[in-house]
Amino acid sequence: DEAVRGTCEDASVCKRFAVSVGYWKDPYIQYFVRQAKERKAPEINRGKLEWDWGHLTCYYARVHGVSYLIKAFLERTECNCQIVNLGAGMDTLFWRLKDENLLPRKYFEVDFPMIVARKIHNIKSKPPLSKPIMESHSGDSLLIDSHSLDSSRYSIVGADLRFSSDLEEKLKKHSLDVHLPTLLVAECVLVYMTPQQSANLLKWAASTFPVAMVINYEQVNMRDRFGQIMIENLQRRQCNLAGVELCTSLQSQRERLLENGWENAHAIDMMKVYSFLPQADVKRIEALEFLDEKELFEQLMQHYCICWASKDSSNL
Amino acid sequence: MAPLDLDKYVEIARLCKYLPENDLKRLCDYVCDLLLEESNVQPVSTPVTVCGDIHGQFYDLCELFRTGGQVPDTNYIFMGDFVDRGYYSLETFTYLLALKAKWPDRITLLRGNHESRQITQVYGFYDECQTKYGNANAWRYCTKVFDMLTIAALIDEQILCVHGGLSPDIKTLDQIRTIERNQEIPGFSLLGSPKPPAVFSLLPCRSRLTFPLPLQFVHINNLKLICRAHQLVHEGYKFMFDEKLVTVWSAPNYCYRCGNIASIMVFKDVNTREPKLFRAVPDSERVIPPRTTTPYFL
Numbered sequence: 274d275e276a277v278r279g280t281c282e283d284a285s286v287c288k289r290f291a292v293s294v295g296y297w298k299d300p301y302i303q304y305f306v307r308q309a310k311e312r313k314a315p316e317i318n319r320g321k322l323e324w325d326w327g328h329l330t331c332y333y334a335r336v337h338g339v340s341y342l343i344k345a346f347l348e349r350t351e352c353n354c355q356i357v358n359l360g361a362g363m364d365t366l367f368w369r370l371k372d373e374n375l376l377p378r379k380y381f382e383v384d385f386p387m388i389v390a391r392k393i394h395n396i397k398s399k400p401p402l403s404k405p406i407m408e409s410h411s412g413d414s415l416l417i418d419s420h421s422l423d424s425s426r427y428s429i430v431g432a433d434l435r436f437s438s439d440l441e442e443k444l445k446k447h448s449l450d451v452h453l454p455t456l457l458v459a460e461c462v463l464v465y466m467t468p469q470q471s472a473n474l475l476k477w478a479a480s481t482f483p484v485a486m487v488i489n490y491e492q493v494n495m496r497d498r499f500g501q502i503m504i505e506n507l508q509r510r511q512c513n514l515a516g517v518e519l520c521t522s523l524q525s526q527r528e529r530l531l532e533n534g535w536e537n538a539h540a541i542d543m544m545k546v547y548s549f550l551p552q553a554d555v556k557r558i559e560a561l562e563f564l565d566e567k568e569l570f571e572q573l574m575q576h577y578c579i580c581w582a583s584k585d586s587s588n589l
Numbered sequence: 590m591a592p593l594d595l596d597k598y599v600e601i602a603r604l605c606k607y608l609p610e611n612d613l614k615r616l617c618d619y620v621c622d623l624l625l626e627e628s629n630v631q632p633v634s635t636p637v638t639v640c641g642d643i644h645g646q647f648y649d650l651c652e653l654f655r656t657g658g659q660v661p662d663t664n665y666i667f668m669g670d671f672v673d674r675g676y677y678s679l680e681t682f683t684y685l686l687a688l689k690a691k692w693p694d695r696i697t698l699l700r701g702n703h704e705s706r707q708i709t710q711v712y713g714f715y716d717e718c719q720t721k722y723g724n725a726n727a728w729r730y731c732t733k734v735f736d737m738l739t740i741a742a743l744i745d746e747q748i749l750c751v752h753g754g755l756s757p758d759i760k761t762l763d764q765i766r767t768i769e770r771n772q773e774i775p776g777f778s779l780l781g782s783p784k785p786p787a788v789f790s791l792l793p794c795r796s797r798l799t800f801p802l803p804l805q806f807v808h809i810n811n812l813k814l815i816c817r818a819h820q821l822v823h824e825g826y827k828f829m830f831d832e833k834l835v836t837v838w839s840a841p842n843y844c845y846r847c848g849n850i851a852s853i854m855v856f857k858d859v860n861t862r863e864p865k866l867f868r869a870v871p872d873s874e875r876v877i878p879p880r881t882t883t884p885y886f887l
Contacts, residue, residue: 280887328884335886461886498848503885506846509872510883568821572847577886 645675669701
């Protein structure tokens with residue numbers, strides 16, 4: 274679990290770096306995470322590269338792809354909906370949606386209590402983070418303690434996603450309304466649970482919300498050599514991909530959604546997502562970097578996918 | 590000044606250790622002097638073994654030598670990209686420098702596109718030098734050697750070895766010979782800003798070669814084969830263009846994640862070539878530095 278919690282740090286630092294070199298805009302990530310070591314080189318000014326450009330481009334494609342689906346859901350429901358971000362870490366989507374006037378009725382984030390505590394601490398101590406929450410809040414004073422935060426439009430819950438009844442209870446305490454169309458988002462989350470545990474979570478979501486959509490971003494095509502080596506490399510960091518057998522193919526990713534109560538399942542790999550990026554963006558990104566090793570980049574992109582499915586989409 | 594203790598340098602480097610800064614400087618200066626004597630198209634005789642990118646994968650370089658034979662028992666041509674991406678760019682380059690210094694006519698080192706100030710500041714070599722020496726001097730000494738590295742090798746007048754490939758501007762070997770090579774590789778980008786001098790188009794940033802250039806070049810210059818590296822090949826080596834061109838890739842499990850095999854190409858004589866394959870050394874036989882980034886999405 275400790276190693277899984279550690280992935281939060283990795284993700285945030287990388288995102289912050291990507292934002293700092295211009296991949297996408299996120300004025301809020303800086304408040305959640307330290308800066309990757311900046312180093313001024315003698316001949317040229319380039320920040321230290323902990324991740325290569327191919328990696329950052331993959332990140333950009335993911336952010337863009339997931340965000341596209343989220344916005345589609347918000348538009349379809351005219352923001353009369355909820356978003357539940359599972360394993361949200363230091364994600365800043367709430368603040369960015371607020372800036373775009375695209376807030377759902379309520380935005381929930383769930384993560385391990387230790388991570389949640391850190392996030393709440395950051396929010397409390399940084400006005401650029403706390404102000405938007407206060408602004409969107411109406412009614413009685415905010416409920417905020419070290420492990421949870423509840424306001425009218427934004428809520429953070431500390432819970433273990435492997436225990437869905439506890440999760441449901443905590444969300445309901447924060448006024449989760451199961452009758453609202455609800456979008457659940459999981460980015461690099463399910464793979465850390467056993468197939469049984471993620472199935473339970475997906476089943477719970479499908480049976481709890483009559484009108485819903487789920488988005489899952491994680492590994493795919495993991496049976497090949499690259500996948501095997503990834504598993505070994507991560508094991509060396511004590512990071513166990515307990516759910517990797519579900520990441521065999523796009524087909525298996527679709528099936529695991531369909532088998533757990535969801536309909537209209539889709540799965541596409543990140544190369545496909547990259548091909549959908551607006552051409553202007555692609556040109557801008559390719560101008561930021563030395564994409565001299567397309568092979569590495571494509572190999573990485575082919576091992577991650579975005580999947581989504583819905584329930585009762587006639588109402589969506 | 591005391592003469593260089595080349596045996597000691599080789600001994601130290603062989604153990605995956607880097608030299609004291611002062612010794613590295615002396616070694617770099619010594620190799621620069623050697624390289625001054627070499628032509629842009631360095632003539633080499635068979636038997637010789639041709640190797641592709643190494644990218645700082647020191648333990649896999651050791652496996653390469655176990656596969657192909659130690660220097661000086663076997664002659665080698667390394668086609669560049671010694672540094673960046675792997676954990677041991679410094680030790681790898683130091684080892685190759687020491688071997689070159691001790692047996693200059695048994696090992697030929699060509700310049701790859703990663704032997705550049707710009708690229709090494711982005712892909713790890715600069716940072717590694719900073720971390721290991723606490724300052725940028727070592728990197729500076731090495732980049733001076735980069736500037737001096739030769740561009741191509743010509744085996745028995747018939748097999749050309751070069752890091753990346755060919756530019757449409759280069760039609761003859763003589764064109765390569767006349768260029769002033771002692772300089773930093775000019776800046777380049779996919780947008781193609783200032784067009785680099787022709788010779789540096791031999792080290793293109795694009796992996797993909799264009800047709801049908803190699804066939805023409807081979808014909809005009811009476812070659813049998815062009816060997817190049819630069820492009821990851823999962824099977825270790827790959828023949829193309831009617832077997833007139835071969836890509837040799839010598840970094841197994843590239844970046845510690847690609848899962849590919851590596852190869853070296855052994856030329857007994859100009860007509861007898863044999864690829865030798867090798868895999869990445871198992872974890873138990875390598876030292877993995879403690880704080881490495883994990884190049885995945887977590």
